[in-house]
Amino acid sequence: MKFGENLVLDNVSLSVKPGEFTCLIGASGCGKSTLLNLIAGFTKPTSGTLRAGGELIKAPGPERAMVFQDDAVFPWYTVHQNVEYGLKLRGVRREERHAATKSFIKMVGLEGREKSYPSQLSGGMRKRVDVARAIAVAPRILLMDEPFAALDAITKARMQEEFLDIWEKRQTTVIFVTHDIEEALFLGDRIVLMGTHPGRILSETIVPFARPRSEKTRTMPELQELRATLLQQLRISSAGGDAK
């Protein structure tokens, strides 16, 4: 993938199983967001192909929803209207839409705040609206670009746990970009480490921890060991090595 003469992703081959939770980590500028944008269909590849469920990805589609670091909620809509928006676009009928919206709001723990506007919510609550907005359209693939990066540590941990809960119930395929190795280890089935210049895949790590994961998972010695290994690989790759 090139931007002008700049080769941003080179020879990237990634295949994700249905229902798998894949985390992408890597130094700044290695092309993580570019890869997500390609999968979302926001950007067209200059060479190579992308497929979702066997179909060539040519444009954005409702089967692939994105959650960004910055909130993508409409400030002029209430919580209910924000979550309902995608369903409305898809032509879901009023009663069904209403019931579905209510259940998604409940799922992300925002019952009672349906009539609030985003400006009346905390950062964590707005992120919940954002997650509900994305999953409401029942995407087959959820693309998440550092969705919890701006949250404080406690809210972030809570959101991770709540999100895993939702994911385990729905089994959506997730591709999740993060700079936080612990987050990747806590959430993912697999961690794909990318390197820069040009952006490429350096290693893939299967995350061996049983599900459902909990607060206890975070303190497992095996998690800390894997964290140290991945951090070392990240350091080497940031310094220009190949992390092997």
Ligand SMILES: Nc1ncnc2c1ncn2[C@@H]1O[C@H](COP(=O)(O)OP(=O)(O)OP(=O)(O)O)[C@@H](O)[C@H]1O
């Ligand atoms: N629209 C664009 N036009 C030109 N260059 C771009 C464009 N988008 C990204 N790039 C370049 O592509 C490279 C990869 O950027 P990208 O945002 O995908 O990296 P990243 O791994 O997500 O970085 P970060 O972790 O800092 O968010 C960078 O060198 C960036 O400058």
